[in-house]
Amino acid sequence: MNSDIKPRGAARDRWLDVLLLIAGMLLLWQGASWGLGIEVLPGPVRTLTQLQREIADPDFSKHLIETSKAFFTALLIAVMAGTSLGLILGVRRLAGDVMEPILIALYSIPKISLYPIILLMFGLGLSAKIAFGVIHGIIPIVIFTMTAVRNIRPVYLRSIRTHRLTPWQGALHVLIPATVPEIVAGLRIGFSLTLLGTLLGEMFASQRGIGHLLMLAIDRNNPPTIMALAMMLFLFATAVSVGLLQWDRHLRRGTQP
Numbered sequence: 001m002n003s004d005i006k007p008r009g010a011a012r013d014r015w016l017d018v019l020l021l022i023a024g025m026l027l028l029w030q031g032a033s034w035g036l037g038i039e040v041l042p043g044p045v046r047t048l049t050q051l052q053r054e055i056a057d058p059d060f061s062k063h064l065i066e067t068s069k070a071f072f073t074a075l076l077i078a079v080m081a082g083t084s085l086g087l088i089l090g091v092r093r094l095a096g097d098v099m100e101p102i103l104i105a106l107y108s109i110p111k112i113s114l115y116p117i118i119l120l121m122f123g124l125g126l127s128a129k130i131a132f133g134v135i136h137g138i139i140p141i142v143i144f145t146m147t148a149v150r151n152i153r154p155v156y157l158r159s160i161r162t163h164r165l166t167p168w169q170g171a172l173h174v175l176i177p178a179t180v181p182e183i184v185a186g187l188r189i190g191f192s193l194t195l196l197g198t199l200l201g202e203m204f205a206s207q208r209g210i211g212h213l214l215m216l217a218i219d220r221n222n223p224p225t226i227m228a229l230a231m232m233l234f235l236f237a238t239a240v241s242v243g244l245l246q247w248d249r250h251l252r253r254g255t256q257p
Contacts, residue, residue: 051228066208071198074133082141090149129201136197137190144186148179
């Protein structure tokens with residue numbers, strides 16, 4: 001009975017901590033709004049009301065669909081290409097040693113400086129936003145996957161050679177299952193950066209999308225709309241990040257001896 005009570009108590013404490021954190025953030029937000037003025041920083045209630053108005057706009061769904069298509073396509077490409085490249089560089093240690101400093105150097109470059117090149121290569125439109133999202137999110141996934149393969153237990157690599165598996169079979173049946181927790185950790189970072197890249201692409205060279213709406217609100221000095229869209233993106237990113245974090249913890253618990 002005591003073993004049942006402890007998990008329930010721990011879960012209750014976690015939910016209480018979450019509620020206290022949310023309440024504290026809302027109080028700080030409201031206090032900052034009172035201090036700076038609602039014209040500069042709308043409070044939580046006004047922001048939520050404005051978000052409801054934005055969602056009720058007939059054109060909002062078109063912008064949301066445009067952003068969703070660009071983001072999820074970019075995320076799929078970043079995950080597939082990043083995982084594949086990470087597996088290859090992790091197995092080919094010499095290639096990984098050569099590429100790792102290059103990847104870290106590319107990761108440190110402000111991606112916005114590459115946007116003119118992206119526009120020249122892909123032009124204005126959906127493809128440019130997808131490409132900009134991919135270059136933001138792919139590198140963390142590559143690095144996390146490559147590091148995970150390097151740290152894999154030698155017995156897994158020996159089993160691939162012993163069973164004479166092809167590279168594709170070895171990756172699918174041995175390497176990926178053994179490195180899933182690290183891949184998920186990279187995916188958490190890659191998800192956030194891919195979303196950031198997609199929105200930046202929409203802000204600077206697009207006529208549709210949530211990023212375009214944000215840029216219009218900035219140009220028109222419309223803080224309620226800016227805060228409403230920012231809150232929507234924050235809630236979406238937080239929900240997905242929490243889900244990936246729980247998945248990561250579950251996988252790591254399952255791999256512990």
